[in-house]
Amino acid sequence: MKETTNGHSNGHVHHFEEAQETHKDIFTKCYEFNQHTKAQSLGLYPYFRRIDATMGNKVVCRGETKIMIGSNNYLGLAQDERVVEAAIEATRKYGAGCTGSRFLNGNIQLHEELEEALAKFLKRESVLLFSTGFFANQGALTSLLEDTDAILCDRENHASIIDGCKASPAKTIPFAHNSADALRRRLKRLPPSAGKFLVVDGVFSMSGDVVDLPAMQKVAKEYGCRVYVDEAHALGVLGPKGEGTVHHFGLNDEVDLVMGTFSKSLGSMGGFLAGSKPVIEFLRHKARCFMFTASLAPAVTGGVLKALQLMQEEPERIEQLWKNTRKMHEGFKSLGFNIGTTQSPVVPILIGSEIKALQFAQRLFEAGIFATPAVFPAVRYGEAIVRTSYMATHTNDELDYVLETFARIGKELGIFDDSAYREGAKRRTNNGYDFEVQDQERAQPL
């Protein structure tokens, strides 16, 4: 009697030929997966660091206090007592969860209040909440487009946009990062019959770049292309009152749809789309990741409502965020670090080599600084960074300590002498980068 490779008896030798054809096991890749164990064996694994307590801009990890420069809590509202109290109050009134979709049983008064407050704040007709920002991007990109349409997608857009593009029936046309010329070249080739949708981050999550919205929007308009801006890292950061990139550039009337998240400046989780009433009503009845998922928990909704109110009532938070941001831009540059083209509180320290970026982050952690490295595929291969981001609540002493420690460890690791460090910078500004190169490189991550 012969056996299949799965170890199941076939009963008859007669079936041997059939049994030779091994069925593919979808788990094989999991058994062979070792990217994380390589970094772990070197003692350089930077992910899933456990946080045992959070005190604003400091966290405790296994008994040691670290200055947090790896979070998106830009305004320090995540731990604000008033936000926490609002979350508790909402929980008392409505319970721990809504146990259903907004569409059916999960629509509470706080959801509607938050949508109204956001619409007023952003000067938009209508807003629709999503359970995450990821879903908001997914919802827009999968519901609004058809298979004859095209999404014009900046190459450095966030992963949730890339995944939304993949799930959309439309064709995705990537263009060189932040280049209105590249956008024009792509749009020129599309027929008038194709619906066109320009999708960009307002502030790019890894480089910290601000989108060149005035130029992009102008080109888009020439070609009848609708404009969508993901304000995840711009809300609470840019704009006169923290409304985001679109308001920062005074282009609210020119941008068709805006996406935002509550997981950064507003200190919680969840996302939204803001636009005209017909578009939002369409999404409310068509976006499957809105309709078929549980609505935002009462605690989240109550907390975000309070955070949104405080952000408007306490503009000094945004002022302080920018003071801290300027200090860090100047501080890193004067120390000789390469911070790319950032214009925001997201400050990447360009390293190049993945292993060096991991070493750097590990050494920082040991010195009491919580910063995260970003390696492929979060950034392009060979352009690893240590990503840092700043909060309104960081003190001068904390920021000075961060700069001193980066300088010391940077020298010890030879970052400044490394040609990869400079090469990384050169390649970042090479707008001719294309997806094919990235695909080849996919074969050789850490």
Ligand SMILES: Cc1ncc(COP(=O)(O)O)c(C=O)c1O
């Ligand atoms: C630019 C951008 N868009 C969307 C998202 C997704 O937001 P959320 O965390 O609410 O899912 C993020 C979060 O990392 C982001 O950085």
